[in-house]
Amino acid sequence: MQNLFENNKRWSADIRSRQPGFFATLAKQQAPRYLWIGCADSRVPANEIVGLLPGELFVHRNVGNVVTHTDFNCLSVIQFAVDVLKVEHIMITGHYGCGGVAAAMEDNDLGLITNWLRHIRDIYQRNREQIDALAGKEAQVDLLCELNVREQVRNVAETTIVQGAWKRGHKLEIHGVIYGLKDGLLRNLDVSQSGNP
Secondary structure, X not given: OHHXXXXXXXXXXXXXXXXXXXXXXXXXXXXXXXXXXXXXXXXXXXXXXXXXXXXXXEEEEEXXXXXXXXXXXXXXXXXXXXXXOOOOEEEEEEEOOOHHHHHHOOOOOOOHHHHXXXXXXXXXXXXXXXXXXXXXXXXXXXXXXXXXXXXXXXXXXXXXXXHHHHHOOOOOEEEEEEEOOOOOOEEEOOOOEEOOO
C-alpha cells in the first residue's frame, strides 16, 4: 500500500506542476460530458484510454459491462449522470478477451458471479450458431464481447431514465465501443442511438 501512496504523491505533484490550480478547480465542480459504462477489468483504465483528466469522465464499472433493468447501482449512476450532470454521451465500453464474457460461454458454476454472467450467457445462447461457427476460442469470445456491447447499448436506450431524457429534449447519445487489449485502441461498433431528430 505504501507504494500506492508514493505513486499518488508523484501523480498529484505532476498534475500540479503542469496545471497549477487544477485540483482547486476540480474540487468546486464536476461537469463531465461523458458517462463510461465499462468492465471492471484492471487492464482497462477508462480515463487513460481516452486521454481525459479527472472530472472529465463519469465512470461505472462492473464485470462484463452489463446493464440490467434491475441493477439499481448502475441505474443510479445513469440517472445521476443524465439528470444531474447532464452528460451528452454514454459509452458502453467492452473489451476483447474479457474473462467474464469467456466464463459466460462455459457451463460452469462459479458461485455468485454465475448469476451475473447469466445476462451474457443469454446473449451467447441467442447467437450461439454464429459464434460457434468461428474458428478458435479467442475469435468466439471476441465476437461475444461485441454482441454484449450491442445488447447493453439497447438496454441503456430502453431505460426509463434515457427515454425520459429524450422526451424532455436532452441531447444524449449512447455509443457502443470496444477496447483492444493487444493494441490499446478503441473501436466504434457503429450502434449509436439518439432520441434527438
